[in-house]
Amino acid sequence: MELDMDRFRQIFLQECAENLAVLESDLLALERGSGDEDCIHRVFRAAHSIKGGAGTFGLKAMSGFTHHLETLLDELRSGKRSIDANLVSLMLKATDVIAQMRGDAEGGGEGQSPEADAVRGQLEAALGMAAAPPEQAKASAAQGSGDWQLVMQPHGDILASGNEPLRLLRELAALGFKVISVSLGALHQGNYQPEHCYLGWTLAGPGQIPEADIREIFEWVEDECDISLSRQAGPAEAAPQPQAEAKAQVAEAKAAPEQSIRIDIRKIDALINLVGELVITQSMLASLEGLGGEAIEERFSRGLSLLKSNTKALQESVLGIRMLPISFAFNRFPRLVRDLAKQLGKDVDLKLVGEQTELDKTVLERIGDPLVHMVRNALDHGIEQPGQRRQAGKNPKGTLTLSACHEGGNVVIDIRDDGAGLNKEKLWQKACEKGLPLTQEHKLEELSDGQVYDLIFAPGFSTAAAVSDLSGRGVGMDVVKRNISELGGSVEIQSQLGRGTLFRIRLPLTMAILDGQLVAVGDELFVIPLINIVESLKVEPDCLLKAGGGVVFYQLRQEMLPVIWLAELLGTQGEPGPLPLLCVVEAAGRKLGLVVDALLAQQQVVIKSLEQNFRRLPGISGATILGDGQVCLILDVPGLVSRQVGRDSDSAAVSAA
Numbered sequence: 001m002e003l004d005m006d007r008f009r010q011i012f013l014q015e016c017a018e019n020l021a022v023l024e025s026d027l028l029a030l031e032r033g034s035g036d037e038d039c040i041h042r043v044f045r046a047a048h049s050i051k052g053g054a055g056t057f058g059l060k061a062m063s064g065f066t067h068h069l070e071t072l073l074d075e076l077r078s079g080k081r082s083i084d085a086n087l088v089s090l091m092l093k094a095t096d097v098i099a100q101m102r103g104d105a106e107g108g109g110e111g112q113s114p115e116a117d118a119v120r121g122q123l124e125a126a127l128g129m130a131a132a133p134p135e136q137a138k139a140s141a142a143q144g145s146g147d148w149q150l151v152m153q154p155h156g157d158i159l160a161s162g163n164e165p166l167r168l169l170r171e172l173a174a175l176g177f178k179v180i181s182v183s184l185g186a187l188h189q190g191n192y193q194p195e196h197c198y199l200g201w202t203l204a205g206p207g208q209i210p211e212a213d214i215r216e217i218f219e220w221v222e223d224e225c226d227i228s229l230s231r232q233a234g235p236a237e238a239a240p241q242p243q244a245e246a247k248a249q250v251a252e253a254k255a256a257p258e259q260s261i262r263i264d265i266r267k268i269d270a271l272i273n274l275v276g277e278l279v280i281t282q283s284m285l286a287s288l289e290g291l292g293g294e295a296i297e298e299r300f301s302r303g304l305s306l307l308k309s310n311t312k313a314l315q316e317s318v319l320g321i322r323m324l325p326i327s328f329a330f331n332r333f334p335r336l337v338r339d340l341a342k343q344l345g346k347d348v349d350l351k352l353v354g355e356q357t358e359l360d361k362t363v364l365e366r367i368g369d370p371l372v373h374m375v376r377n378a379l380d381h382g383i384e385q386p387g388q389r390r391q392a393g394k395n396p397k398g399t400l401t402l403s404a405c406h407e408g409g410n411v412v413i414d415i416r417d418d419g420a421g422l423n424k425e426k427l428w429q430k431a432c433e434k435g436l437p438l439t440q441e442h443k444l445e446e447l448s449d450g451q452v453y454d455l456i457f458a459p460g461f462s463t464a465a466a467v468s469d470l471s472g473r474g475v476g477m478d479v480v481k482r483n484i485s486e487l488g489g490s491v492e493i494q495s496q497l498g499r500g501t502l503f504r505i506r507l508p509l510t511m512a513i514l515d516g517q518l519v520a521v522g523d524e525l526f527v528i529p530l531i532n533i534v535e536s537l538k539v540e541p542d543c544l545l546k547a548g549g550g551v552v553f554y555q556l557r558q559e560m561l562p563v564i565w566l567a568e569l570l571g572t573q574g575e576p577g578p579l580p581l582l583c584v585v586e587a588a589g590r591k592l593g594l595v596v597d598a599l600l601a602q603q604q605v606v607i608k609s610l611e612q613n614f615r616r617l618p619g620i621s622g623a624t625i626l627g628d629g630q631v632c633l634i635l636d637v638p639g640l641v642s643r644q645v646g647r648d649s650d651s652a653a654v655s656a657a
Helices: 005-032 037-056 060-077 085-106 116-127 134-141 165-175 185-189 211-217 244-252 265-286 293-321 333-344 361-382 386-391 424-434 437-441 449-457 477-486 566-570 637-645
Strands: 147-154 178-183 200-205 225-232 323-325 348-353 358-360 398-407 410-417 490-496 500-508 513-521 524-529 533-538 544-546 552-556 559-565 581-587 590-596 598-606 620-625 631-635
Touching: 005 037, 005 085, 005 333, 037 060, 037 165, 060 085, 060 116, 060 165, 085 116, 147 165, 165 200, 165 211, 211 225, 265 293, 293 323, 323 361, 333 348, 333 361, 358 361, 361 398, 361 410, 361 477, 361 500, 424 437, 424 449, 449 477, 449 490, 477 490, 477 637, 513 566, 513 590, 513 631, 524 566, 559 566, 559 637, 566 590, 581 598, 581 637, 590 637, 598 620
Parallel strands: 348 398, 524 631, 559 590
Antiparallel strands: 147 200, 147 225, 178 200, 323 358, 398 410, 410 500, 490 500, 513 524, 513 598, 533 581, 544 552, 552 559, 581 590, 620 631
16 A cells, blocks of 8 residues: 555644744743753754654755754753853754745745755854865775665564654665665565564665764664664765655645644544434434324424534534634744844743633634734834833833633733833824824814824824834734734724733634624615624614714714614615614724614524625625525624724714704
């Protein structure tokens, strides 16, 4: 049976990413002084696994480069050298290069990196491995060191431990070894077992290969493989290109990685159990065939109730499979904060809270870039230089906290710094210089803190005195807010001058299913997400107030809410209802009244994307199919609120409608 090497290659690349994460996190722990001996061993094992896997799949450049890093880590492990900040920085650089090589291999390349040579030189310098002059190299080669001969005889049960002779042969081939002969002696004994190893190999390799490199390949199989290594007189045959087969496999590899996800076995067990319950329910309903009278009605009702319960549990279980801890997004920040803080000359302590908070894989993947941008802004604009912090009576070391938790069906992510905070007057001055519409319609004292802080999200807005390679061009925060809104989320800002700033992001747990309120508008039905609904009430005509520009407000207790007639906005057909209702919704800290004709049922709906046929329909976030087969559009409440923001302040003097 032929092995599917592409599949195993993808598994290696996935494990390589995990090992790179271990390298980065544990190296940072060692730098902080919070690492121990186990930490050093974990780092070494991660590098060793990457090197071995790369050699197995013919990624020679990746295997050779990682060997230098592994040698450096081995010296740390054996106590030959001690850890310091410069050494950690070098090893983190090496980790970045390996990540680039992995990315190249994942895209079908040979695992190359444009920075490999430069960083390899730094690793060799740290190891004292500078290349010898040509004369010295020739002298070393002429010191009677003949070619290597290696006899390798794996034990019969080597496969049972998960080790494969094929991997050993490929690692040897990466060093330049060539198989001379294969021992078939054990095959003549008969009584074959497929999980047993019967073969042995004799190989030859160039004499300049260090003996330590050869023996290192067998480091983890010493008890499962007998080897005999000796020098032979005379030059070895030119070893064939060991990469030929691997290159062919690389060329045929997929350009994009598999869309896969690792799942806790307990979630799979729960899913299998629920499928079993559904089968039982189906059998129960099938047994009703042929029955009549009251007996069938009672049993049918009981079976249908059980089916609903099992279907809901199955739905929750399947959605749970897509849920991943937010640590997958948070894990990048210790390194990012360390590097940026050094670049900015700041001392910053990063705290991560709620790393096991789960959210949908799609949401998790799309929130990563907005979080990176907000963290960069907090480091660049929020946290002060150590000298400034001392003058303000603060700890010279700033604190940046990333936290996540579940709250009311949402995931709440906080990015909090203890920096200088936002200066409302400075923000307002910059907004006036930019000529933003809000500054032409209001005075600063008329606006809430939140409204002033939200100026940060205006396109092109920046308070930076000078443009740097980190920020200051006014590009990014508007995109951050748009990306969060597209996920059905919102972002709000709280700040205290001299004490720090908090960015709070609210996101739905999943983008697949939502709890919605079904409403009628003319002859059409729409869904409003329940998470956005504050309250619903009957429209009182006396509470409707008209402002300039045709904007209508509704006086709800002490608040003035801008109002949208959905029938006009969406162009629905049919007569309006006799008693219009006002559905008060909220997004991004702002409220809006939506006038509908009737409130119908509340129900869970499955979200269907419209992107294949329509792009960015104003006010619409998706569609769903109701139980009777009718297609129903889902309203984009954050989009409707944002649309109204530019209109809800058209008049300072409000007159009665």
